[in-house]
Amino acid sequence: xxxxxxxxxxxxxxxxxxxxxxxxxxxxxxxxxxxxxxxxxxxxxxxxxxxxxxxxxxxxxxxxxxxxxxxxxxxxxxxxxxxxxxxxxxxxxxxxxxxxxxxxxxxxxxxxxxxxxxxxxxxxxxx
Numbered sequence: 557x558x559x560x561x562x563x564x565x566x567x568x569x570x571x572x573x574x575x576x577x578x579x580x581x582x583x584x585x586x587x588x589x590x591x592x593x594x595x596x597x598x599x600x601x602x603x604x605x606x607x608x609x610x611x612x613x614x615x616x617x618x619x620x621x622x623x624x625x626x627x628x629x630x631x632x633x634x635x636x637x638x639x640x641x642x643x644x645x646x647x648x649x650x651x652x653x654x655x656x657x658x659x660x661x662x663x664x665x666x667x668x669x670x671x672x673x674x675x676x677x678x679x680x681x682x683x
Contacts, residue, residue, distance in 0.1 A: 563618075570619025577601050 581601055582594025590597075605611040638645065645652070 567618045570616045
């Protein structure tokens, strides 16, 4: 098979798996009545698949890489909707920015601490 066609088909298959997990996550959240977005549920399902070894992270690397490279496109609709709320941003904008800044900082700190703890744990448990 042509290598270009093979890579394209593999990329499409990986994207289909990721989309399927997203849709399944949304469906599970709807079935259980949980107020959790489908994307978060899909990521939880993906984590379970990775943790159990059912799927290797390298299996979805191309599809995830493409989505990560184009991530900015996913935020454009949210940014454009801010134009509808100009008065809210003028009156409460500083509070919104404060929440965004603090939550971003918190995510970065928790991620760094988690990575550090996992690295230390792996070093202790290496053969």
